Amino acid sequence: MVDAGPKIKIMPGAEADLSAATYQIFNETHTLGNALRWMLMKNPKVEFCGYSAPHPSENLIQLRIQMYDNLSSLSALLKALDDLETLYVSIEDAYKASLENDKYEMWEERS
Amino acid sequence: MASASSAQFDPRIHVGVGAERVTHVSSTDYPGVYPDDDHAWDLARFKQRLAVAVKRLSNRSIEFDIVGVDASIANSLRRVLIAEVPSVAIEFVYVWNNTSVMADEVFAHRLGLVPLNVDPALMESKETPSAQATDRNTLVFKLRVACTRKPPPLRRAPPPPDAVFPGADDDELYEHAAVRARDLLWVPQGEQEVVFARAHPAPTNGDIVLVKLRPGQEIELEAHAIKGVGMDHAKFSPVATASYRLLPHIALNPSNPIPPRLADKFASCFAPGVIRVDPRTKAVSVDPRAVRSDTVSREVLRHPEFEGCVQLARVRDHFIFNVETESAYEPQRLPFEAIRIMRHKIATLRAAAAALLAGTGADAEAGGDVQMAGT
Numbered sequence: 001m002v003d004a005g006p007k008i009k010i011m012p013g014a015e016a017d018l019s020a021a022t023y024q025i026f027n028e029t030h031t032l033g034n035a036l037r038w039m040l041m042k043n044p045k046v047e048f049c050g051y052s053a054p055h056p057s058e059n060l061i062q063l064r065i066q067m068y069d070n071l072s073s074l075s076a077l078l079k080a081l082d083d084l085e086t087l088y089v090s091i092e093d094a095y096k097a098s099l100e101n102d103k104y105e106m107w108e109e110r111s
Numbered sequence: 112m113a114s115a116s117s118a119q120f121d122p123r124i125h126v127g128v129g130a131e132r133v134t135h136v137s138s139t140d141y142p143g144v145y146p147d148d149d150h151a152w153d154l155a156r157f158k159q160r161l162a163v164a165v166k167r168l169s170n171r172s173i174e175f176d177i178v179g180v181d182a183s184i185a186n187s188l189r190r191v192l193i194a195e196v197p198s199v200a201i202e203f204v205y206v207w208n209n210t211s212v213m214a215d216e217v218f219a220h221r222l223g224l225v226p227l228n229v230d231p232a233l234m235e236s237k238e239t240p241s242a243q244a245t246d247r248n249t250l251v252f253k254l255r256v257a258c259t260r261k262p263p264p265l266r267r268a269p270p271p272p273d274a275v276f277p278g279a280d281d282d283e284l285y286e287h288a289a290v291r292a293r294d295l296l297w298v299p300q301g302e303q304e305v306v307f308a309r310a311h312p313a314p315t316n317g318d319i320v321l322v323k324l325r326p327g328q329e330i331e332l333e334a335h336a337i338k339g340v341g342m343d344h345a346k347f348s349p350v351a352t353a354s355y356r357l358l359p360h361i362a363l364n365p366s367n368p369i370p371p372r373l374a375d376k377f378a379s380c381f382a383p384g385v386i387r388v389d390p391r392t393k394a395v396s397v398d399p400r401a402v403r404s405d406t407v408s409r410e411v412l413r414h415p416e417f418e419g420c421v422q423l424a425r426v427r428d429h430f431i432f433n434v435e436t437e438s439a440y441e442p443q444r445l446p447f448e449a450i451r452i453m454r455h456k457i458a459t460l461r462a463a464a465a466a467l468l469a470g471t472g473a474d475a476e477a478g479g480d481v482q483m484a485g486t
Binding site for chain 1: 142166168180187191316342443456457458
């Protein structure tokens with residue numbers, strides 16, 4: 001199910017300064033792909049971002065990033081990953097606070 | 112909050128629900144979409160809008176709201192819950208004897224679907240399916256059942272002739288007429304007696320009927336349970352369902368109010384309690400707390416007399432999650448597990464991307480080109 005090998009590769013055709021590049025991300029699906037695409041699109045320096053899962057028999061996604069001002073798409077990817085991390089941490093903190101402090105209906109279910 | 116339940120329809124925050132189509136489906140909160148709005152990622156602003164609220168909790172299910180996130184984030188949590196939060200299930204079955212009417216492979220498949228009460232955190236995953244089984248990654252269950260006739264003195268009187276299912280008294284006539292989940296007996300290996308001291312591994316529900324037997328039939332087998340994920344096989348999915356829906360929104364048109372004589376008919380177009388009708392003035396309003404139970408059936412759009420009175424919608428960033436589980440996880444623990452796995456995915460990719468950045472930097476200094484894949 002999980003293939004050994006590199007986690008991420010740059011596909012042929014990328015700009016030399018990586019201002020536009022398509023990344024192959026292995027052993028990932030829409031789960032991470034769509035969230036990452038959204039976070040990259042929140043970056044004003046990103047001209048275009050899209051992702052695809054090319055074929056169900058290949059366990060990878062392809063992420064296309066094009067930048068304004070010849071900036072590095074790889075740096076934008078790293079920034080998006082950091083921001084996504086803080087986003088999930090915020091959700092976790094908010095959920096934990098609600099679970100511990102909020103009043104909610106408790107009930108017993110027969111299984 | 113912007114989603115006050117009868118505020119006017121706003122295509123930036125609402126998904127429109129028409130009689131035959133939905134409108135304004137995609138989110139538009141990206142930089143450059145609106146001249147007056149920034150929409151660049153800003154953690155402080157995100158936290159301000161973010162609201163997570165647990166609404167209902169039972170021993171088997173949880174309902175909670177996440178407000179202020181994009182569908183891609185909500186969907187990632189849903190997908191991880193279904194396919195990537197690990198759980199323990201029977202994977203290998205070694206059948207020594209099976210004279211029941213059910214074929215070995217069918218029975219083995221049924222065994223795999225039985226939910227076990229084993230906390231996956233106490234076990235390791237097998238690196239590969241053929242990896243050596245150890246006491247860290249494999250639980251052993253034995254099943255040895257033979258059906259016999261109970262001695263005649265214990266038999267009750269024959270069932271009355273009007274009994275709907277004369278065979279329903281199998282358990283009184285026969286010993287072990289049904290093999291149930293509780294007949295799976297755990298055989299501790301190595302250090303497992305200590306590791307699983309708090310709760311001995313067993314099916315969460317002992318009453319599940321695995322197969323039915325008749326006198327003379329017997330089953331003897333050994334079953335090995337391992338830790339796996341739902342993307343491998345649905346039996347490893349820790350959730351029975353993990354789904355979300357968007358908060359319904361009913362926007363009444365103030366310039367086109369419901370006539371008092373039609374107020375009750377209008378209210379009956381929605382789920383009970385969603386529309387409040389003032390008993391004296393017959394004025395119609397939306398109950399902000401009950402609106403989440405509306406089904407958005409669009410019944411109101413079928414009646415020409417209500418045309419232009421109401422706009423049905425859903426709030427695009429208000430997700431009502433419903434998660435049910437039959438696994439060893441308590442339902443309130445599942446969102447933590449989902450977020451932990453998402454963070455692990457992000458950390459793995461981040462490390463690889465950072466290594467790639469370091470690699471391309473070194474190449475550029477040496478006058479080399481970017482490392483290309485597949486060339």
